[in-house]
Amino acid sequence: xxxxxxxxxxxxxxxxxxxxxxxxxxxxxxxxxxxxxxxxxxxxxxxxxxxxxxxxxxxxxxxxxxxxxxxxxxxxxxxxxxxxxxxxxxxxxxxxxxxxxxxxxxxxxxxxxxxxxxxxxxxxxxxxxxxxxxxxxxxxxxxxxxxxxxxxxxxxxxxxxxxxxxxxxxxxxxxxxxxxxxxxxxxxxxxxxxxxxxxxxxxxxxxxxxxxxxxxxxxxxxxxxxxxxxxx
Amino acid sequence: xxxxxxxxxxxxxxxxxxxxxxxxxxxxxxxxxxxxxxxxxxxxxxxxxxxxxxxxxxxxxxxxxxxxxxxxxxxxxxxxxxxxxxxxxxxxxxxxxxxxxxxxxxxxxxxxxxxxxxxxxxxxxxxxxxxxxxxxxxxxxxxxxxxxxxxxxxxxxxxxxxxxxxxxxxxxxxxxxxxxxxxxxxxxxxxxxxxxxxxxxxxxxxxxxxxxxxxxxxxxxxxxxxxxxxxx
DNA sequence: CGGCTTGTCGTCGATCTGACGATAAGCCTA
DNA sequence: TAGGCTTATCGTCAGATCGACGACAAGCCG
Numbered sequence: 001x002x003x004x005x006x007x008x009x010x011x012x013x014x015x016x017x018x019x020x021x022x023x024x025x026x027x028x029x030x031x032x033x034x035x036x037x038x039x040x041x042x043x044x045x046x047x048x049x050x051x052x053x054x055x056x057x058x059x060x061x062x063x064x065x066x067x068x069x070x071x072x073x074x075x076x077x078x079x080x081x082x083x084x085x086x087x088x089x090x091x092x093x094x095x096x097x098x099x100x101x102x103x104x105x106x107x108x109x110x111x112x113x114x115x116x117x118x119x120x121x122x123x124x125x126x127x128x129x130x131x132x133x134x135x136x137x138x139x140x141x142x143x144x145x146x147x148x149x150x151x152x153x154x155x156x157x158x159x160x161x162x163x164x165x166x167x168x169x170x171x172x173x174x175x176x177x178x179x180x181x182x183x184x185x186x187x188x189x190x191x192x193x194x195x196x197x198x199x200x201x202x203x204x205x206x207x208x209x210x211x212x213x214x215x216x217x218x219x220x221x222x223x224x225x226x227x228x229x230x231x232x
Numbered sequence: 233x234x235x236x237x238x239x240x241x242x243x244x245x246x247x248x249x250x251x252x253x254x255x256x257x258x259x260x261x262x263x264x265x266x267x268x269x270x271x272x273x274x275x276x277x278x279x280x281x282x283x284x285x286x287x288x289x290x291x292x293x294x295x296x297x298x299x300x301x302x303x304x305x306x307x308x309x310x311x312x313x314x315x316x317x318x319x320x321x322x323x324x325x326x327x328x329x330x331x332x333x334x335x336x337x338x339x340x341x342x343x344x345x346x347x348x349x350x351x352x353x354x355x356x357x358x359x360x361x362x363x364x365x366x367x368x369x370x371x372x373x374x375x376x377x378x379x380x381x382x383x384x385x386x387x388x389x390x391x392x393x394x395x396x397x398x399x400x401x402x403x404x405x406x407x408x409x410x411x412x413x414x415x416x417x418x419x420x421x422x423x424x425x426x427x428x429x430x431x432x433x434x435x436x437x438x439x440x441x442x443x444x445x446x447x448x449x450x451x452x453x454x455x456x457x458x459x460x461x462x463x464x
Numbered sequence: 465c466g467g468c469t470t471g472t473c474g475t476c477g478a479t480c481t482g483a484c485g486a487t488a489a490g491c492c493t494a
Numbered sequence: 495t496a497g498g499c500t501t502a503t504c505g506t507c508a509g510a511t512c513g514a515c516g517a518c519a520a521g522c523c524g
Contacts, residue, residue, distance in 0.1 A: 012247075012248075012284070012285070012286060012287040013245045013246075013247075014245075014246045014247065014248045014285070014328075015244075015245075015246065016244075016246045016248070016317070016328050052244070053244070053246070053317065053328075054244060055244040055319070055326055056319060057319065058317055058318045058319055059315060059316075059317030059318075059328060060317070080314050080315060082312050083291060083312060083315045083330045084291075085248070085285065085290055085291030085292070085330065086290045086291075087287070087288060087289065087290055094287055096246075096248050096285075096291060096328070096330075098315045098317065098328075151383070164471085165471080165472090166470075166471075181513070181514075181515085182470085182471075182472090183471090183472075183473080183474095183514090183515080183516095184512075184513060184514080184515095186471075186472065186473090187472090187473085187474095188511095188512090190472095202471095204470090204520090204521055204522080206469090206470070206471090207468095207469055207470065207521085207522070208468085208469035208470025208471065208520080208521065208522080209469075209470050209471045209472080209519065209520040209521050209522095210470090210471080210520070210521060211470075211471055211472090212471085212472090224459070224511080225457070227456070227512090396502085397502080397503090398501075398502075413482070413483075413484085414501080414502075414503090415483090415484080415485095415502090415503075415504080415505095416481075416482060416483080416484095418502075418503065418504090419503090419504085420480095420481090422503095434502095436489090436490055436491080436501090438500090438501065438502095439490085439491070439499090439500055439501065440489080440490065440491080440499080440500035440501025440502065441488060441489040441490050441491095441500075441501050441502045441503080442489070442490060442501090442502080443501075443502055443503090444502085444503090456480080459481090
């Protein structure tokens with residue numbers, strides 16, 4: 001149907017890319033997946049993984065494809081974070097970038113993609129200036145993750161398939177940067193309908209008394225929300 | 233700096249547009265600003281206002297510009313809703329559209345823009361199939377507005393500069409489609425720090441006992457949130 | 465076996481919530 | 495002008511929830 005010709009002034013040419021903010025919790029720190037750029041511009045600088053949207057795929061599909069290409073993992077929660085379209089954000093040409101947020105459990109160290117010199121998990125607290133406007137995008141992604149932990153079950157996305165209440169609590173503590181009362185957290189989290197699903201098994205991988213193992217439940221919105229209160 | 237030439241397969245050409253979900257509360261109904269398309273495709277069908285992003289402006293600026301062009305009002309709250317990029321969402325060519333959400337007080341009937349046959353406020357409950365994927369976008373916008381009313385002060389954006397507690401309550405009732413207890417709502421809303429700012433004046437435009445007039449306060453996030461509970 | 469670690473259950477007072485009674489303060493009509 | 499209607503605002507009360515924290519359970523390690 002691409003048959004009608006329009007004036008170029010009505011349809012200025014844009015390139016559309018996707019950028020991925022992939023977060024995980026490892027070694028008691030909130031980490032982002034970053035790649036070191038192998039090409040100009042910003043060669044050698046850290047950047048968010050991402051790439052161009054192809055003409056035949058949807059923007060969402062492009063994000064999922066890039067995520068698999070960069071992390072080797074599929075099936076992660078992936079949501080749109082926002083679109084960044086300042087005229088000069090890419091020095092080469094007019095590029096509009098759609099950013100996505102993904103939360104991952106502690107994955108093995110990622111493999112560098114085709115056009116990246118290196119890929120690794122970097123604690124967000126240690127991230128300095130990234131290529132393009134990626135520092136802004138990363139900041140928005142972290143803030144979105146913090147906010148959504150409060151009223152959705154997204155925290156479980158940071159955990160492996162089976163996890164203990166304490167592991168989930170550490171996710172909240174790391175992402176929010178607070179310390180939470182273990183007993184109140186346990187009461188609250190096990191009291192939310194549909195958030196956790198007991199497996200019947202338990203583990204003592206954290207030392208101390210064995211803890212019950214849970215799976216993610218069906219609930220996605222939390223009523224009432226876990227409030228980001230002060231801890232002990 | 234648009235000096236480097238790249239392969240067209242790496243930079244497929246896209247058109248980028250903005251679409252606006254402009255909501256208001258009038259006559260006890262949640263209404264959206266719609267335009268009747270004056271040109272193909274979808275000529276004669278209702279659609280969201282919007283237009284093409286120019287090369288020299290940012291995407292956010294394009295949204296603000298279109299909002300002024302379509303409503304004649306500036307200074308409204310405007311936030312990104314999401315980006316819609318299915319390959320065939322526009323039959324003419326590959327178009328990626330960035331949708332924005334704006335909340336407006338009860339404005340005068342809008343004037344039709346240059347390329348629209350008509351513009352008017354339509355109750356969202358009566359909206360049938362819109363052009364392109366605009367029905368989906370409108371639905372997402374309404375859902376976003378509903379959700380944000382719960383934990384932000386966004387409800388006041390639907391009200392004029394000075395408003396009564398009852399007017400704000402009616403916004404919540406209309407947007408959520410529930411009925412709220414006037415006394416509890418009053419207690420809660422006046423108890424939230426920074427949400428309302430007393431003007432000292434009062435009005436009896438709603439009949440009955442005169443009500444105090446308030447201005448929007450500085451608070452934007454509500455702690456604790458107004459929960460979307462059941463009413464009477 | 466006794467100490468250490470971590471997990472889980474319970475208690476308690478402060479706070480918040482929703483349901484609803486009571487009163488205030490305007491307008492309208494007779 | 496009084497009584498009735500409307501809407502606004504304040505108060506009360508029982509139940510739910512919250513954070514602080516005590517108590518105990520159940521593993522490991524020496």
